[in-house]
Amino acid sequence: MRGTSTKSGSRASLAEVADRAGVSISTVSRIVNGIVGRASAETVARVRQAVDELGYRPDRIGRAMRQRQSNVVALLAPNLANPAMSTIAASTEEALRRVGHVMVLCDTHDRADLQDEYLAAMAAQLVRSVIFLGAVASPALRAASEAGEVFLFVNRRNPHDERAPFVGIDNRGAGAAVAAHFLANGHAPLAVIHSDHSSSAVRDRTYGFIDVLTKAGIAPEMLMRLSAPGDDHLDIGYQAAAAIVAAPQRPRAVLCTSDLIAYGAHRLLTEAGLAVPDDVVLVGIDGNPINPWLAPWLSSVVIPYEDYGPVIVDSLERIWAGEDPGERLLPYAFG
Amino acid sequence: MRGTSTKSGSRASLAEVADRAGVSISTVSRIVNGIVGRASAETVARVRQAVDELGYRPDRIGRAMRQRQSNVVALLAPNLANPAMSTIAASTEEALRRVGHVMVLCDTHDRADLQDEYLAAMAAQLVRSVIFLGAVASPALRAASEAGEVFLFVNRRNPHDERAPFVGIDNRGAGAAVAAHFLANGHAPLAVIHSDHSSSAVRDRTYGFIDVLTKAGIAPEMLMRLSAPGDDHLDIGYQAAAAIVAAPQRPRAVLCTSDLIAYGAHRLLTEAGLAVPDDVVLVGIDGNPINPWLAPWLSSVVIPYEDYGPVIVDSLERIWAGEDPGERLLPYAFG
Numbered sequence: 001m002r003g004t005s006t007k008s009g010s011r012a013s014l015a016e017v018a019d020r021a022g023v024s025i026s027t028v029s030r031i032v033n034g035i036v037g038r039a040s041a042e043t044v045a046r047v048r049q050a051v052d053e054l055g056y057r058p059d060r061i062g063r064a065m066r067q068r069q070s071n072v073v074a075l076l077a078p079n080l081a082n083p084a085m086s087t088i089a090a091s092t093e094e095a096l097r098r099v100g101h102v103m104v105l106c107d108t109h110d111r112a113d114l115q116d117e118y119l120a121a122m123a124a125q126l127v128r129s130v131i132f133l134g135a136v137a138s139p140a141l142r143a144a145s146e147a148g149e150v151f152l153f154v155n156r157r158n159p160h161d162e163r164a165p166f167v168g169i170d171n172r173g174a175g176a177a178v179a180a181h182f183l184a185n186g187h188a189p190l191a192v193i194h195s196d197h198s199s200s201a202v203r204d205r206t207y208g209f210i211d212v213l214t215k216a217g218i219a220p221e222m223l224m225r226l227s228a229p230g231d232d233h234l235d236i237g238y239q240a241a242a243a244i245v246a247a248p249q250r251p252r253a254v255l256c257t258s259d260l261i262a263y264g265a266h267r268l269l270t271e272a273g274l275a276v277p278d279d280v281v282l283v284g285i286d287g288n289p290i291n292p293w294l295a296p297w298l299s300s301v302v303i304p305y306e307d308y309g310p311v312i313v314d315s316l317e318r319i320w321a322g323e324d325p326g327e328r329l330l331p332y333a334f335g
Numbered sequence: 336m337r338g339t340s341t342k343s344g345s346r347a348s349l350a351e352v353a354d355r356a357g358v359s360i361s362t363v364s365r366i367v368n369g370i371v372g373r374a375s376a377e378t379v380a381r382v383r384q385a386v387d388e389l390g391y392r393p394d395r396i397g398r399a400m401r402q403r404q405s406n407v408v409a410l411l412a413p414n415l416a417n418p419a420m421s422t423i424a425a426s427t428e429e430a431l432r433r434v435g436h437v438m439v440l441c442d443t444h445d446r447a448d449l450q451d452e453y454l455a456a457m458a459a460q461l462v463r464s465v466i467f468l469g470a471v472a473s474p475a476l477r478a479a480s481e482a483g484e485v486f487l488f489v490n491r492r493n494p495h496d497e498r499a500p501f502v503g504i505d506n507r508g509a510g511a512a513v514a515a516h517f518l519a520n521g522h523a524p525l526a527v528i529h530s531d532h533s534s535s536a537v538r539d540r541t542y543g544f545i546d547v548l549t550k551a552g553i554a555p556e557m558l559m560r561l562s563a564p565g566d567d568h569l570d571i572g573y574q575a576a577a578a579i580v581a582a583p584q585r586p587r588a589v590l591c592t593s594d595l596i597a598y599g600a601h602r603l604l605t606e607a608g609l610a611v612p613d614d615v616v617l618v619g620i621d622g623n624p625i626n627p628w629l630a631p632w633l634s635s636v637v638i639p640y641e642d643y644g645p646v647i648v649d650s651l652e653r654i655w656a657g658e659d660p661g662e663r664l665l666p667y668a669f670g
Contacts, residue, residue: 086421
């Protein structure tokens with residue numbers, strides 16, 4: 001309860017504290033929630049002084065104290081039928097168990113309304129932390145982020161605050177590695193098939209890919225950017241690949257921002273009589289263990305999803321210790 | 336606390352109650368745990384009388400009372416990287432949430448030691464119920480089953496008590512349906528590739544298949560039964576399929592007791608220069624949604640894993656009401 005006044009009946013708001021301390025509401029909220037990693041010592045001191053002077057007593061501190069007694073952590077995942085998601089879920093569960101916690105698993109189906117429903121349900125359960133595996137923008141996540149609630153984001157960054165604690169890979173680097181590989185092999189023209197760009201992972205993979213090609217002097221007409229509506233990556237790949245078949249200058253090599261997109265693209269290309277990789281090279285991102293068995297035609301950037309659990313738990317423990325775990329990037333492998 | 340004495344200091348054991356009532360320890364334990372569905376009214380009355388006379392006061396009743404206050408249900412699953420398992424997990428989580436419960440998920444990796452570790456951990460958490468999705472035989476599960484603890488078993492029956500509450504499909508019927516399909520198409524010789532036979536699902540699928548063929552007069556030498564060691568279905572399929580390639584009379588059609596086994600078998604057959612289904616027909620069981628995309632050569636018995644959740648929760652609610660939910664078989668689809 002450091003920095004809080006014992007005066008009763010106080011009604012000072014977070015905004016008044018922020019105003020008095022000369023910082024943003026978000027900064028105040030982080031500091032009163034124990035996350036001081038990003039703030040300077042002076043800022044922290046200033047905020048604590050303002051809290052004391054104004055007698056600010058957030059409900060949140062009491063709630064955080066109660067939450068710290070819980071050993072339940074919630075994992076909100078977008079699509080457990082995706083093997084990457086279920087592998088991360090299993091790895092996280094095991095790592096949490098090793099530190100005496102249990103994991104509650106919720107499938108948001110990539111829907112903002114379900115994500116918000118789960119977020120409210122988990123808050124009511126007083127879980128110790130919520131992990132967003134593939135967060136989508138949603139009203140409740142925005143409100144909680146603006147109020148300074150601290151969550152951990154995996155794979156995709158917090159769509160409402162990209163500086164929030166993050167575990168994933170260097171997605172820009174992964175896209176760039178595939179572009180460099182295509183250039184080294186003399187493949188041209190090139191294409192990228194991506195899913196919803198509001199995900200930081202998808203956006204960074206696509207930008208990393210295009211950035212390398214642009215800097216290498218690849219002409220815009222030699223680089224197709226393809227997508228399709230919806231959340232189903234198989235269907236996105238299938239729909240978007242039609243433009244590859246129809247292109248006057250058919251792309252020789254294609255980055256797909258997920259393995260599932262590559263599976264969908266492969267099906268359409270095969271139906272159109274094109275051979276993978278002889279006619280069109282497909283490269284995915286994920287490294288699904290099923291690939292050597294069912295998709296030997298696919299190269300993929302391998303992400304060590306089975307290693308995520310310990311890194312996720314380490315980040316949570318830093319949050320629980322009042323630190324800012326920042327971003328933790330795991331190594332990927334390609335080629 | 337019905338049927339228990341209020342005498343203090345009592346040390347009567349479950350075995351003494353069973354002896355006095357003339358029934359098994361397991362029967363006594365079920366009845367004092369509130370599961371009376373299978374016992375006759377006389378048996379229940381006899382056990383309750385013995386409990387009263389001997390002043391038996393199981394710790395378990397107190398524990399069960401505490402457990403009833405918990406809204407946490409544990410799901411112990413064997414391999415979340417298998418899409419069938421993660422689909423059931425997601426469906427169960429959603430159905431539990433709708434009745435105000437949260438699901439804790441544990442991946443046993445099909446290992447008896449991990450299953451026992453989780454079982455102990457969940458007991459310590461005082462979860463309301465434990466669901467075994469693909470149980471394996473293990474010392475703690477055996478001990479708990481013999482003590483009359485009531486769990487719900489999904490896909491595979493309790494290896495220590497096959498009459499325990501169960502949700503799944505008619506596995507014998509599924510195997511029989513594939514056999515009838517092969518006979519109707521005049522396929523011969525035939526084969527089955529199965530994984531570990533200690534799973535009731537695998538055993539029943541295999542027996543149902545063989546039973547139909549035997550009754551149809553198929554000679555034993557026209558029916559290969561193949562398997563391979565280990566828990567990895569992909570590898571089992573791959574290893575076992577070598578015998579198909581090497582057979583003097585090569586099987587024309589093969590039942591694989593899971594889709595993953597079929598993927599492994601397909602890889603070996605393809606490497607051996609055989610075409611699926613032109614040279615060898617493969618039929619799996621699962622109906623993985625990825626099949627039309629990556630394995631269009633595969634027919635599969637479709638199991639409605641996404642519908643399991645509500646049936647699982649209905650069975651749990653019957654258990655919580657002191658009833659025996661028995662077995663609940665969901666429909667499968669083939670052909």
